[in-house]
Amino acid sequence: MKPRIALIAHDKKKDDMIALAGEYRDFLAGCNLVATGTTGSRLINELGLAVECMHSGPFGGDLQIGARLVTGEIDCVIFLRDPMTPQPHEPDINALVRACDVHDIACATNVSTARLVLGRLITTNKETTA
Secondary structure, eight states: OOOEEEEEEOGGGHHHHHHHHHHTHHHHTTSEEEEOHHHHHHHHHHHOOOEEEOOOGGGTHHHHHHHHHHTTOOSEEEEEOOTTSOOTTHHHHHHHHHHHHHTTOEEEOSHHHHHHHHHHHHHHHHHHHO
16 A cells, blocks of 8 residues: 655745655655645645645644544655744644644654655555565
8 A cells, every 4th residue: 555645844844844855755645645735735845745635724724634533544654844924824733743643643843854754655565565
């Protein structure tokens, strides 16, 4: 089964998400990807990845992804957060991160952790397909 990965990035972290996804493009191309609006659009337009786009975060995209996570449709979340800028939808962000904790879903909130999670998914994927 293909890994089901949610990709989210705050405005000041979108360039970091594009760079990260570019590093892992070959792997991500074989995954089922879902993303919030602008992040997903950039991944499609700049990297050619197939991404199902939800609403943008402030318009409920984080909650849409959280709902999928709760129903078992998401295997991990890469959420590049901007800790220095207040977000108007902070309660939605907290709800998504809490849902990851409650349902034991890996949630990387910075590039270093995202690399660790993606590296492990690659290893696990190779082991299950071998």
